[in-house]
Amino acid sequence: MGKGNxxxxxxxxxxxxxxxxxxxxxxxxxxEARSPGLFQMSADKDITYExxxxxxARRLGTNEDLIQPIRxxxxxxxxxxxxxxxxxxxxxRNEFGMVPPDT
Numbered sequence: 001m002g003k004g005n006x007x008x009x010x011x012x013x014x015x016x017x018x019x020x021x022x023x024x025x026x027x028x029x030x031x032e033a034r035s036p037g038l039f040q041m042s043a044d045k046d047i048t049y050e051x052x053x054x055x056x057a058r059r060l061g062t063n064e065d066l067i068q069p070i071r072x073x074x075x076x077x078x079x080x081x082x083x084x085x086x087x088x089x090x091x092x093r094n095e096f097g098m099v100p101p102d103t
Contacts, residue, residue: 004066009049010077011069016042016086017052022101029096040087043103 018041026041047055050069057064072081092098 004063006066006068007053008068008070008075009053010072010075011048011050012071013049013077013081014046014083014085015049015052016044016046017103018043019101022098026092026096026098029092029098033095035095037091039091041089041092041098042085042087042100044086044100045103046085047103 023041026039029035030039048069050067053067053069054064056062057067086100089098089100093100
């Protein structure tokens, strides 16, 4: 986007992004506590790749007209498209007081 090139994010595929700083903090807590088992963290809700691209464009001051969304199948993507990507982060909340971020 920064070079003035169009991008084609999927309008029908979702993610629940977590900031790197939060993921790092979570890993630190788990390692420090030596907590066994599975921990999951995700944002509080799903957003599409198109929504993420538009958010980044606004943050970077880039022209949103360069975002030309497509459906995953149009790109040749063959894998199943997940309906949801949010995860149950209750263990992080209960053990470390970490709350999933707002998307």
